[in-house]
Amino acid sequence: MTLERTFRALADPTRRAIVEQLGSGPATVGSLAAPHPMSLPAITKHLRVLEAAGVVRRDRRGRTIVCTLEAAPLREAESWLADRRLFWSATLDRLERLLGADSPADRGHADTKEQDG
Amino acid sequence: MTLERTFRALADPTRRAIVEQLGSGPATVGSLAAPHPMSLPAITKHLRVLEAAGVVRRDRRGRTIVCTLEAAPLREAESWLADRRLFWSATLDRLERLLGADSPADRGHADTKEQDG
DNA sequence: GAAAGTGTTAACCGAATGGTTAACTATGGT
DNA sequence: ACCATAGTTAACCATTCGGTTAACACTTTC
Secondary structure, three states, X not given: OHHHHHHHHHHOXXXXXXXXXXXXXXXXXXXXXXXXXXXXXXXXXXXXXXXXXXXXXXXXXXXEEEEEEOHHHHHHHHHHHHHHHHHHHHHHHHHHHHHHHHOOOOOOOOOOOOOOO | OHHHHXXXXXXXXXXXXXXXXXXXXOEEHHHHHOOOXXXXXXXXXXXXXXXXXXXXXXXXEOOEEEEEEOHHHXXXXXHHHXXXXXXXXXXXXXXXXXXXXXXXXXXXXXXOOOOOO
């Protein structure tokens, strides 16, 4: 599944940093590796994971390789999260009150405080 | 980092299914386990991962345990993706043209070839 | 065509993941 | 008290992950 690969790819902080860097535009493998205190093969592996998820594309360009961010999988992941949000924003509060009414235990967050942002 | 735990939690299909089910409202551990062809301890572990990420909350309720979806981490993950999107939608095309102008090799995504999959 | 530059592949390693079964804890019902 | 219900914890196992070093491959330059 694409979602699985995408979320797993984004789970690693190094790979997220790579994606963030690619947000400033395409970059070579070397320049992507530079900020990270690890060997080049490690970066190669991370890029393979990102590429397998479809998040980045790699194009040979002379003797360097240029990596570019690919939109589709990130968009798909965002959509999945957005679908979940349809719930939290609206339904959550109502359902929790239903639960709370049945047994007023110390779950204490339903009526007095709201940590929404 | 919260983002790391959140993305890692969502990387597993079973855990995503749990989150989706919780989108219909709070549920007991048993009812969350029912749809999945695995043992209860496996589900317990998945719930611990989701709880560690702050994605679900567990409240004892008699001899059952009610799990509820928690908004904050999902919102944070969605925000991270949304920030990335600021790039793909607008800047990508322009940057790629800059790159392409420098050396018109067959980076071929614009008009001729497309190996996307 | 040999040397240097840019990445990848291969082999290996320790730690984390995702699952199992068996034993245990905790609550509720009789 | 005793038993059933609902979940967790413990111990274990195979696989995957994230990193390493060493060797290889492709491109450019001299």
